[in-house]
Amino acid sequence: MTRIVQKYGGSSVATAEHIKRVAGRIAARHREGAEVVVSVSAMGDTTDELLTLASRVSANPPPRELDVLLSTGEIVSSALLSMALHDLEVDAVSLSGPQAGIRTDSVYRKARIAGIDTARLERELAARRVVIVAGFQGLAENLDVTTLGRGASDTTAVALAAALRADACEIYTDVAGVFTADPRICPQARALRDIGYEEMLEMATTGARVMHARAVELGSLYGVDILVKSSFDALAPGTLIHRETTMELGNKVRGIAHQEHVSKVTVRGVPDRPGIAALIFEPLAQANISVDTIVQNASVDELTDLTFTVEPGDLDGALRVVNDAAAEIGARDVVWERDLGTVSVIGTGMASAPGYAARMFRTLFEAGINIEMISTSDIRITCVVASAQVADAVRALHAAFELDREPDQVTGARASGGGAGAA
Amino acid sequence: MTRIVQKYGGSSVATAEHIKRVAGRIAARHREGAEVVVSVSAMGDTTDELLTLASRVSANPPPRELDVLLSTGEIVSSALLSMALHDLEVDAVSLSGPQAGIRTDSVYRKARIAGIDTARLERELAARRVVIVAGFQGLAENLDVTTLGRGASDTTAVALAAALRADACEIYTDVAGVFTADPRICPQARALRDIGYEEMLEMATTGARVMHARAVELGSLYGVDILVKSSFDALAPGTLIHRETTMELGNKVRGIAHQEHVSKVTVRGVPDRPGIAALIFEPLAQANISVDTIVQNASVDELTDLTFTVEPGDLDGALRVVNDAAAEIGARDVVWERDLGTVSVIGTGMASAPGYAARMFRTLFEAGINIEMISTSDIRITCVVASAQVADAVRALHAAFELDREPDQVTGARASGGGAGAA
Numbered sequence: 131m132t133r134i135v136q137k138y139g140g141s142s143v144a145t146a147e148h149i150k151r152v153a154g155r156i157a158a159r160h161r162e163g164a165e166v167v168v169s170v171s172a173m174g175d176t177t178d179e180l181l182t183l184a185s186r187v188s189a190n191p192p193p194r195e196l197d198v199l200l201s202t203g204e205i206v207s208s209a210l211l212s213m214a215l216h217d218l219e220v221d222a223v224s225l226s227g228p229q230a231g232i233r234t235d236s237v238y239r240k241a242r243i244a245g246i247d248t249a250r251l252e253r254e255l256a257a258r259r260v261v262i263v264a265g266f267q268g269l270a271e272n273l274d275v276t277t278l279g280r281g282a283s284d285t286t287a288v289a290l291a292a293a294l295r296a297d298a299c300e301i302y303t304d305v306a307g308v309f310t311a312d313p314r315i316c317p318q319a320r321a322l323r324d325i326g327y328e329e330m331l332e333m334a335t336t337g338a339r340v341m342h343a344r345a346v347e348l349g350s351l352y353g354v355d356i357l358v359k360s361s362f363d364a365l366a367p368g369t370l371i372h373r374e375t376t377m378e379l380g381n382k383v384r385g386i387a388h389q390e391h392v393s394k395v396t397v398r399g400v401p402d403r404p405g406i407a408a409l410i411f412e413p414l415a416q417a418n419i420s421v422d423t424i425v426q427n428a429s430v431d432e433l434t435d436l437t438f439t440v441e442p443g444d445l446d447g448a449l450r451v452v453n454d455a456a457a458e459i460g461a462r463d464v465v466w467e468r469d470l471g472t473v474s475v476i477g478t479g480m481a482s483a484p485g486y487a488a489r490m491f492r493t494l495f496e497a498g499i500n501i502e503m504i505s506t507s508d509i510r511i512t513c514v515v516a517s518a519q520v521a522d523a524v525r526a527l528h529a530a531f532e533l534d535r536e537p538d539q540v541t542g543a544r545a546s547g548g549g550a551g552a553a
Numbered sequence: 554m555t556r557i558v559q560k561y562g563g564s565s566v567a568t569a570e571h572i573k574r575v576a577g578r579i580a581a582r583h584r585e586g587a588e589v590v591v592s593v594s595a596m597g598d599t600t601d602e603l604l605t606l607a608s609r610v611s612a613n614p615p616p617r618e619l620d621v622l623l624s625t626g627e628i629v630s631s632a633l634l635s636m637a638l639h640d641l642e643v644d645a646v647s648l649s650g651p652q653a654g655i656r657t658d659s660v661y662r663k664a665r666i667a668g669i670d671t672a673r674l675e676r677e678l679a680a681r682r683v684v685i686v687a688g689f690q691g692l693a694e695n696l697d698v699t700t701l702g703r704g705a706s707d708t709t710a711v712a713l714a715a716a717l718r719a720d721a722c723e724i725y726t727d728v729a730g731v732f733t734a735d736p737r738i739c740p741q742a743r744a745l746r747d748i749g750y751e752e753m754l755e756m757a758t759t760g761a762r763v764m765h766a767r768a769v770e771l772g773s774l775y776g777v778d779i780l781v782k783s784s785f786d787a788l789a790p791g792t793l794i795h796r797e798t799t800m801e802l803g804n805k806v807r808g809i810a811h812q813e814h815v816s817k818v819t820v821r822g823v824p825d826r827p828g829i830a831a832l833i834f835e836p837l838a839q840a841n842i843s844v845d846t847i848v849q850n851a852s853v854d855e856l857t858d859l860t861f862t863v864e865p866g867d868l869d870g871a872l873r874v875v876n877d878a879a880a881e882i883g884a885r886d887v888v889w890e891r892d893l894g895t896v897s898v899i900g901t902g903m904a905s906a907p908g909y910a911a912r913m914f915r916t917l918f919e920a921g922i923n924i925e926m927i928s929t930s931d932i933r934i935t936c937v938v939a940s941a942q943v944a945d946a947v948r949a950l951h952a953a954f955e956l957d958r959e960p961d962q963v964t965g966a967r968a969s970g971g972g973a974g975a976a
Binding site for chain 1: 569572573576603606607609610611612613614615617618619621622624625628629631632633634635636637639640646647649652673696697698
């Protein structure tokens with residue numbers, strides 16, 4: 131028997147009408163004979179509304195209580211979806227994360243799944259019930275409710291698919307899949323047919339909001355194939371995230387990701403000796419400030435410059451911490467810039483093929499876009515540019531790497547074209 | 554150490570501001586050194602809003618899923634109240650009904666508490682935490698969430714007080730206690746200083762909405778003294794519900810309860826033989842129709858009339874069932890009346906003192922109110938009257954039994970006056 135895990139995001143269950151439509155889709159799969167387990171997000175803006183409510187009763191709500199509060203959003207939508215299925219004469223049962231056997235660590239607000247006890251899930255499936263699991267939540271060892279972080283219903287779905295050895299894991303969202311770039315700023319962007327885990331991870335962490343990064347990690351770890359599809363457009367084929375990409379011929383760039391707003395902090399004139407970086411980044415971690423790209427320039431006269439990016443909301447906090455640290459280690463000064471963004475070119479094949487970085491830099495140069503900072507990984511090249519130029523940069527790179535063309539249209543000439551730019 | 558269980562109703566926690574005010578009150582008690590456990594209802598109209606949402610996704614939502622859905626309302630308010638306490642630097646922890654160890658049977662929507670495992674509650678209290686328990690819910694043996702019926706946060710509070718051997722159980726509501734009659738229709742009504750369990754039960758089941766009837770039953774069973782107080786008027790002393798009433802001198806009537814809308818069904822010409830009543834009321838119970846007052850008139854020629862009242866919303870369903878039953882047992886016909894109400898005089902002492910019934914009937918007669926039906930218990934006399942005359946009846950009876958006077962103002966003459974009416 132085919133076993134499917136599906137996930138529906140908040141926009142897919144935003145209203146009673148949406149929920150009934152989703153129920154119809156689930157019912158169809160159930161009637162075809164599949165075993166269906168569903169992970170569901172809170173309706174529409176519920177989570178934000180609950181956070182607002184919390185901010186009205188407390189200046190600094192304790193994370194444990196925030197998790198109790200936020201977990202109710204997914205319980206509501208899971209119960210409603212189960213009701214809508216019963217209305218279609220499909221036997222269904224809603225389970226909270228704890229009831230579904232999802233065990234986590236005790237880190238409130240961003241707990242990690244420790245394991246899933248599938249006994250109840252298997253029992254409900256054996257009774258031919260559709261199982262609706264409230265996404266985004268689990269149970270810590272002390273029997274407290276935990277949540278897994280914003281967008282983590284994806285993670286719930288992939289973890290369920292792994293634990294239940296499902297044949298498929300389908301993530302339904304409000305877009306038609308993983309795009310070569312954000313279609314809102316790049317109209318030529320198209321949905322990819324497939325993408326590798328690592329590429330998807332780089333896309334997710336550098337701005338493509340379509341999937342929760344931890345869900346992709348988990349998929350990679352357990353080899354769960356993840357199909358990302360639109361819940362509004364049944365005909366769109368969606369994007370398959372899996373281990374072996376089908377290697378779209380010739381074009382080793384899979385997509386352009388971007389972040390519209392980042393801030394950059396540079397500690398200048400840092401004495402270049404071991405342990406210095408830790409003295410800067412440990413206090414940032416303790417202040418719970420998440421640091422993105424880090425670049426250290428080459429040493430001159432035993433002095434170096436250390437640059438990193440943070441979310442704009444974290445800039446003030448980061449400066450407080452870093453100014454103290456800079457004084458302590460005897461750095462010259464700390465400078466910062468606020469109105470920046472990033473643009474990233476991502477593709478597994480790039481590492482083994484020369485010229486991608488050069489082509490990226492030339493494209494930006496020709497578009498009149500100055501590069502403030504560069505960082506690369508095996509499968510990604512990221513440039514920090516002015517925030518106002520991010521959209522132009524995405525469009526220029528999308529065109530330069532010919533991402534608007536379907537892969538089978540790419541000619542042989544272009545197949546080696548990845549290296550055609552000035553190296 | 555003093556141990557207190559408090560309950561705050563939906564109107565007491567309707568907004569963030571309300572929740573902060575309630576938190577202030579709890580914090581004060583905690584700082585005085587008391588151990589405080591709180592049962593809290595859902596905010597304002599949350600439960601009705603959730604029911605509306607359910608009706609939009611399903612014509613007939615399964616009770617199990619309704620319980621999952623409805624239980625979230627109290628979880629939200631418990632988490633928010635705990636946050637508000639933390640904001641006042643009071644250590645607090647919110648627990649769902651299941652987390653608080655409240656075990657129930659598996660009758661969804663109106664589960665009964667089977668027992669409370671107090672281990673976690675005691676552990677949290679020992680750590681000097683205020684414990685906020687989501688009211689109205691528990692955990693069935695199959696680990697499903699259940700709810701205890703509308704208004705059952707009262708029941709949660711009394712059950713917690715019994716299980717924790719609390720020194721006091723305080724029910725905070727939007728009125729200043731248990732009134733001699735509904736102040737909205739009888740301006741002379743005053744809050745009672747105390748009332749017995751049985752009297753309170755009769756008040757609760759015949760229309761006084763201030764307390765959940767099952768909470769009073771439980772209080773009676775475990776000897777929990779229950780103080781009903783206003784959460785808006787700290788100075789009002791409230792009403793103590795307990796076993797030994799302080800016997801307000803002379804006046805054996807404690808209050809007038811009423812129901813504005815009931816319907817009456819009469820099966821006429823019923824063959825008067827054993828088992829007939831069961832043939833009528835069993836199918837009503839199977840159809841889940843709750844029957845209120847039942848009266849059987851004296852037999853004439855081996856034929857009798859059977860009359861009962863139901864909620865107006867149940868009238869059509871009751872008629873369907875009863876018409877079938879009447880045909881089966883060979884009764885003459887079924888007649889019914891819709892626009893009726895009830896008015897009840899309640900007081901423990903009445904049974905042993907003559908003349909209360911007579912005074913009630915004379916008072917209604919002098920007010921020009923026709924009595925459609927009469928039913929009595931040891932401590933209650935109920936008359937069914939026209940719906941439009943219910944308010945007049947309440948006011949007339951409140952005056953006739955001198956309930957507007959504080960007990961210590963009642964003179965010796967009136968002390969025996971209960972029997973002064975024509976018997």
